[in-house]
Amino acid sequence: MSDLSGQIAVVTGASRGIGRATAEILAAQGATVIGTATSEQGAEAISEYLGAGGKGLRLNVTEEGAIDAFIAQVQKEFGAIDILVNNAGITRDNLLMRMKDDEWNDVIDTNLTSVFKLCKAVMRGMMKKRKGRIVNIGSVVGTTGNPGQANYCAAKAGLIGFTKALAKEIASRGVTVNAVAPGFIDTDMTKALTEDQKEQIFATIPSARLGKPEEIAAAVSFLVSPGAAYVTGETIHVNGGMNMA
Amino acid sequence: MSTIEERVKKIIIEQLGVSEDEVKPEASFENDLGADSLDTVELVMALEEEFETEIPDEEAEKIRTVQAAIDYVNNHSAD
Numbered sequence: 001m002s003d004l005s006g007q008i009a010v011v012t013g014a015s016r017g018i019g020r021a022t023a024e025i026l027a028a029q030g031a032t033v034i035g036t037a038t039s040e041q042g043a044e045a046i047s048e049y050l051g052a053g054g055k056g057l058r059l060n061v062t063e064e065g066a067i068d069a070f071i072a073q074v075q076k077e078f079g080a081i082d083i084l085v086n087n088a089g090i091t092r093d094n095l096l097m098r099m100k101d102d103e104w105n106d107v108i109d110t111n112l113t114s115v116f117k118l119c120k121a122v123m124r125g126m127m128k129k130r131k132g133r134i135v136n137i138g139s140v141v142g143t144t145g146n147p148g149q150a151n152y153c154a155a156k157a158g159l160i161g162f163t164k165a166l167a168k169e170i171a172s173r174g175v176t177v178n179a180v181a182p183g184f185i186d187t188d189m190t191k192a193l194t195e196d197q198k199e200q201i202f203a204t205i206p207s208a209r210l211g212k213p214e215e216i217a218a219a220v221s222f223l224v225s226p227g228a229a230y231v232t233g234e235t236i237h238v239n240g241g242m243n244m245a
Numbered sequence: 246m247s248t249i250e251e252r253v254k255k256i257i258i259e260q261l262g263v264s265e266d267e268v269k270p271e272a273s274f275e276n277d278l279g280a281d282s283l284d285t286v287e288l289v290m291a292l293e294e295e296f297e298t299e300i301p302d303e304e305a306e307k308i309r310t311v312q313a314a315i316d317y318v319n320n321h322s323a324d
Contacts, residue, residue: 124290127290169283172283
């Protein structure tokens with residue numbers, strides 16, 4: 001594990017699952033981690049598990065002006081941000097024929113538009129430092145598609161294109177932008193799947209099991225390490241072999 | 246206290262890594278001073294910070310030469 005002491009890392013959606021595992025591994029490597037949750041209660045729980053390793057803050061990425069205010073608060077309290085992990089995400093599954101505008105918009109706003117806003121907000125600081133790491137958490141379904149998730153798949157595929165474009169824009173400034181695309185990971189999000197859905201999914205995973213949040217966090221940890229300075233615009237697929245890009 | 250012209254030139258020298266004698270009033274950032282589009286954005290950001298102002302995009306696009314930068318700050322700066 002690399003040493004991240006002195007670095008300020010922001011991880012969105014850090015209450016549970018992949019976000020929490022990522023916040024924990026970055027803190028374990030010495031970074032000061034600011035984890036976000038949508039509720040005050042969630043933020044307190046993050047502060048609790050991070051202990052001296054950082055702090056939880058409330059952030060609803062879809063609230064007007066919330067992202068800019070959040071970034072300003074972090075910079076004031078902790079300093080310029082070195083690492084941004086865009087992990088916050090939601091699902092609103094429905095077959096397209098029945099999908100409502102709200103279900104589409106909620107998913108695009110939370111999973112994609114927030115990434116644009118957060119990246120833009122941290123950009124100035126990273127460009128000035130000539131150093132920075134952005135990791136966007138995508139999904140295998142952004143590449144493969146998945147029935148009932150046209151909104152989620154569109155957002156996650158969009159995230160990969162966004163990652164590549166931004167990576168090209170700012171590579172010359174020492175800032176890398178990458179994505180990690182998890183397969184089916186044992187989190188609250190996949191607990192919502194029915195037994196039938198799970199069985200079908202297992203049949204397509206060569207590793208024949210769900211992934212662990214820590215196995216995604218490990219890929220993030222590599223991408224933010226000094227050793228990954230030459231990796232940018234890349235998507236690392238962590239999915240037990242279910243899709244080999 | 247240095248003049249606005251001196252402060253603007255200093256920022257251009259720092260941001261674009263050019264020498265003082267290259268920073269002539271008519272010099273174009275992209276054509277003469279080797280700046281790319283990202284350099285120009287960073288230059289505008291640096292001017293905004295130095296002079297504590299916000300330069301709107303449509304104005305920023307017009308700041309393409311050393312003189313244009315000096316003029317902009319002269320016309321929009323409180324000091």
